[in-house]
Amino acid sequence: MTTSPHISVQNLNVHIENQHILKDISINIPNKKVTSIIGPSGCGKTTLLKSFNRLLDDIPNVKIDGKVLVDGENIYDPSVEVTHIRKKMGLLSQRPYPLPMSIYDNVAYGPRIHGIRKKNELDELVELQLKATGLWNEVKDRLNASATRLSIGQQQRLCLARGLAVGPEIILGDESTSALDPVSTNIIEDLFINLKQKYTIVLVTHILRQARRVSDYIIFVYMGRIIEFGPTEDVLLNPKEELTKEYVKGFIS
Amino acid sequence: MIQRIRFLKDKIISKLMLVFTLASVSLVFVIGIGLYYRSIPVLHKLSWFQLLTNSDWKPMKGLFGFYPFIMGTLWVTAISIIIALPLSVLTSLYLVEYAHTKVKRVLIPFVNLLSGIPPVIYGVWGVLFIVPLIQNHIAPHFVDFSTGYSVLAGGIVLAIMIFPLIVSILTEVLTTLPQELKDASLAVGATKWETIKKVIIRKASPGIIAATVLAVSRAFGETIAVLMVCGNNAVVPHSVFDPGYPLPALIANNYGEMMSIPLYDSALMFAALLLFIIILLFNILSRVILARLERKLTT
Numbered sequence: 001m002t003t004s005p006h007i008s009v010q011n012l013n014v015h016i017e018n019q020h021i022l023k024d025i026s027i028n029i030p031n032k033k034v035t036s037i038i039g040p041s042g043c044g045k046t047t048l049l050k051s052f053n054r055l056l057d058d059i060p061n062v063k064i065d066g067k068v069l070v071d072g073e074n075i076y077d078p079s080v081e082v083t084h085i086r087k088k089m090g091l092l093s094q095r096p097y098p099l100p101m102s103i104y105d106n107v108a109y110g111p112r113i114h115g116i117r118k119k120n121e122l123d124e125l126v127e128l129q130l131k132a133t134g135l136w137n138e139v140k141d142r143l144n145a146s147a148t149r150l151s152i153g154q155q156q157r158l159c160l161a162r163g164l165a166v167g168p169e170i171i172l173g174d175e176s177t178s179a180l181d182p183v184s185t186n187i188i189e190d191l192f193i194n195l196k197q198k199y200t201i202v203l204v205t206h207i208l209r210q211a212r213r214v215s216d217y218i219i220f221v222y223m224g225r226i227i228e229f230g231p232t233e234d235v236l237l238n239p240k241e242e243l244t245k246e247y248v249k250g251f252i253s
Numbered sequence: 254m255i256q257r258i259r260f261l262k263d264k265i266i267s268k269l270m271l272v273f274t275l276a277s278v279s280l281v282f283v284i285g286i287g288l289y290y291r292s293i294p295v296l297h298k299l300s301w302f303q304l305l306t307n308s309d310w311k312p313m314k315g316l317f318g319f320y321p322f323i324m325g326t327l328w329v330t331a332i333s334i335i336i337a338l339p340l341s342v343l344t345s346l347y348l349v350e351y352a353h354t355k356v357k358r359v360l361i362p363f364v365n366l367l368s369g370i371p372p373v374i375y376g377v378w379g380v381l382f383i384v385p386l387i388q389n390h391i392a393p394h395f396v397d398f399s400t401g402y403s404v405l406a407g408g409i410v411l412a413i414m415i416f417p418l419i420v421s422i423l424t425e426v427l428t429t430l431p432q433e434l435k436d437a438s439l440a441v442g443a444t445k446w447e448t449i450k451k452v453i454i455r456k457a458s459p460g461i462i463a464a465t466v467l468a469v470s471r472a473f474g475e476t477i478a479v480l481m482v483c484g485n486n487a488v489v490p491h492s493v494f495d496p497g498y499p500l501p502a503l504i505a506n507n508y509g510e511m512m513s514i515p516l517y518d519s520a521l522m523f524a525a526l527l528l529f530i531i532i533l534l535f536n537i538l539s540r541v542i543l544a545r546l547e548r549k550l551t552t
Contacts, residue, residue, distance in 0.1 A: 055436050060354045087442035097437045100456045109451070110441030146549075159437065166441045 006031040006170065006200040007052055012066035014047055016059060021047050023224040025066070029217075034192055034201040036211040036232075039221035040247065045204040048221065049172050052202065053089045054082050070170070087114065090163025090199075092176040096155035098147035099162075103139050106147045106158055110166035129161040133191060153184025160191065171195060173203040177210065189214050208248065212236055220244045288529055291522035298516060304523065310487040312511070317520040319527060324489045325404065325497030326531070329479055330472045332408025332493060337416045338465060344416075345423035346449055361424070368417035376481030379410040384482055392494045399494035400484065407483030407497065411475055415468040422467065426460030427453065459546055466539040473532050476501035500528045 005028035014022040021044050029035050037045045050056050051068060054075060067074045075085045087110075099106050107126045116122060126143070130136040135157050139150070147158055156176065163171065173192070177185040192201055192214050205211050211218055211232065218235040220228045220243075228235055228244045239245045295304070295317060307318030344364070348357055388401030430453060438448040454461070484496020485506060504524050512518050 053440060055439065058432075058435075058439075083442040083444055086440050089440065091436065091440035093433045093436065095433065097431065097434045099434070099438060099452050101451075109438070110443075113441065113443050113447055162437070163441060 004031055005029055006070070007202070008067075008069040008072075009048075009051075010067040010069065012048075012051060012064070012068060014044075014051060014056065014065075015063040016047070016056075017061045021224055022051070025226055027219060027226055027229060029200065029202055031200050032196055032198070033216040034196050034203065034214050035217040035219060036203045036205050036215035037219045037221055038205060038208065038211050038247075041206065043221045044224040045206075045221050046174055049174055049202060049204050052170070052172060053086045053091060055086075055091070057082065087166050088168050089170040089172050090160065090166070090168040092156065092160055092163060092171065092173040094175045095179040096152060096159045098150070098155050098158055101147065102144045103147050103150070103158060104143040107161050107165050109162060114166060125165055126161075129165045130158075132164060132195075133157040133161040134187065135161060151184075153180050153187065156180060156184065156188060157191070160188075169200060171199045171201045173201065173205075175204055175206065177205075177207075185210075208236065220247065222247070285526075285529060285533075288522055288526040292519055292526050294519040295516050295523050296519075305527075308489060312514050312517050312520065315516060317516070317523070319500075319524065321487045321489045322498055322500045322503050322524065323527065323531075325483070326473060326499040326501075326528070328404040328490050328493075328497050329407040329411060329483060329499050330469060332405060333411035333415060333472050334465065334469055336408060336412035337419060337468065340412075341416050341419035341423060341464075342454075342461065345420050345427055346453070348420070348424050349427040350445060350449060350453070364417050364420050367413070368421070372414065372475065372478040373481075375410050375414055376478040379406055379478060379482035383409050387494065396492060396494050400496070402482060402484035402496050403494045404483055404490045404497040405493040407479040407499070408493070410478050410482055411472050414475060414478060415472055418471060419464045419468045422464035423457070423460065426457050426464070430456055459543055462539065462543055462546065466536065466543075469535060470532050473528065473535070474501055476505050480505060500524050500531075504528075 007029040009025050009027045009029075012022055012025040013020070025048060037048060039045050047056065051064065052070070052075075056062050056064060064076060066076075068076060070085065070088060073080065099109055101109070104126055107129055108122045111122060111125055116125070127136060127140075130139065135154060138154060139145075139158075142149075147155065150158060156179075160171075171192075177188050180188065189210060192203065195201060196216075203211075203215065215232050217230065218228075218232050219226055220235060220239075220241075222243050228239060228241045230240075235244060236248055239248055298315065299307075299317060304317060304319050305323065306320055307316070308320045309316040309318040310321065348360060348364075352360065383406045384401035386401070387403060387406055388399060391405075392399035392401065392403075434452060434456065435448055438452045439445070443451070479499055480502035483499065483502070485498045485502055486496040487498050487503075488495070490497045504521055507517075508521050
């Protein structure tokens with residue numbers, strides 16, 4: 001591996017409702033690269049992604065064993081404050097979920113929670129993140145309009161801006177383009193490629209074309225286990241494992 | 254041929270359903286018109302304004318002032334909502350957002366059980382427990398004397414009765430909010446409470462209002478339990494420790510008795526009409542508010 005790991009998962013096991021969802025996962029996610037998690041539906045990709053920012057905590061009857069180290073700190077250690085972990089990561093879900101407030105307030109939501117109150121500071125932050133996600137020119141005249149008035153693609157970029165506004169190091173994307181049209185998908189994919197200069201990005205996707213276009217590394221998950229991990233071209237073009245081969249060729253889905 | 258019969262059946266059934274629906278909806282108008290018709294005698298003698306603003310209730314002298322009853326109704330209902338709404342919002346939030354599945358499984362049936370208890374039992378419980386509590390322990394801190402039979406007693410009993418209604422609607426509303434919306438707030442580092450305060454309550458506010466409307470409508474009309482504890486004194490209450498006499502209690506206490514007094518029957522019908530109008534106006538008002546709110550949330 002050329003870069004040091006940003007997230008290091010060690011012997012992670014997750015049970016939900018007595019079902020063994022993730023089985024003995026160990027993986028190092030490289031720093032400032034795009035890593036895509038691919039695999040058939042229901043294989044545990046999303047669960048793996050959510051284990052990185054402890055969004056699994058709220059699921060009833062969940063049991064998590066093992067370690068997830070972010071910057072060397074085990075986020076499942078009881079002494080760790082969960083909000084501090086989540087602040088380090090921006091999450092982009094399958095469909096955009098703008099908060100029930102204005103465009104401005106959506107972006108300012110996180111910073112306000114973390115104590116930024118000054119109007120000019122917030123203004124600056126909002127403008128900066130809306131520019132980073134390419135929304136600024138589209139919304140600068142209606143910052144106080146409700147976020148639900150934006151198109152789905154714009155909403156997704158707004159959600160990205162909302163995540164970036166708290167200054168994370170990592171961006172987690174959970175099939176973030178699955179509800180979007182091709183043009184919006186392209187915009188989001190380009191954003192990911194640009195953002196990896198500053199952020200470590202982990203994406204869940206089942207679109208192999210997207211995985212190939214955007215990511216540097218690929219993790220193939222099948223039935224709760226990691227089958228293969230490596231640079232994108234290697235995994236997609238010359239898979240070592242039989243299962244990966246079958247998946248990439250479209251035999252299992 | 255068979256084809257035609259099938260379509261015919263479809264048409265007949267749908268028309269039949271329409272008729273039944275219209276019949277039940279038209280009951281609203283039938284009741285309204287009926288009540289108005291029976292109120293005409295008293296309306297001939299006294300004007301609307303007199304009936305609504307006069308405080309004298311002396312049927313023997315032909316004086317029918319409904320102001321104390323209207324105020325009694327409003328006091329009791331307002332007190333019950335002030336008590337019940339925060340309690341039920343917090344309870345629903347706890348049940349949906351915080352409670353463990355096992356805890357939920359035990360608590361929710363209990364809440365539902367509350368709504369199944371007959372009003373008269375609440376009334377008896379109010380007389381045995383709430384009234385003495387107010388008389389001996391609460392009222393002495395604030396006023397010189399109270400029998401305990403008061404609009405506060407009525408409000409408390411009523412609050413307990415509408416509490417399960419609001420909780421059951423609100424838990425339904427809260428569980429339908431998408432987990433991803435909560436995740437979106439949690440993911441930027443918000444705590445659960447911050448998420449509830451800034452996102453969940455806002456998103457659920459139309460549901461909270463709808464639940465409140467139902468509860469208030471129920472509270473306006475609740476009769477027996479309130480009648481047993483609120484004193485039934487035809488004066489305008491000036492504090493929560495004063496007795497009150499809500500409209501439903503007036504009707505229930507007097508209808509069928511002393512009908513020989515002229516216009517008495519008509520006056521009671523007017524009381525029913527008033528209650529009907531209050532609930533109707535309240536429902537229309539809340540629809541307007543709800544529509545505004547929904548528009549505000551989406552624009």
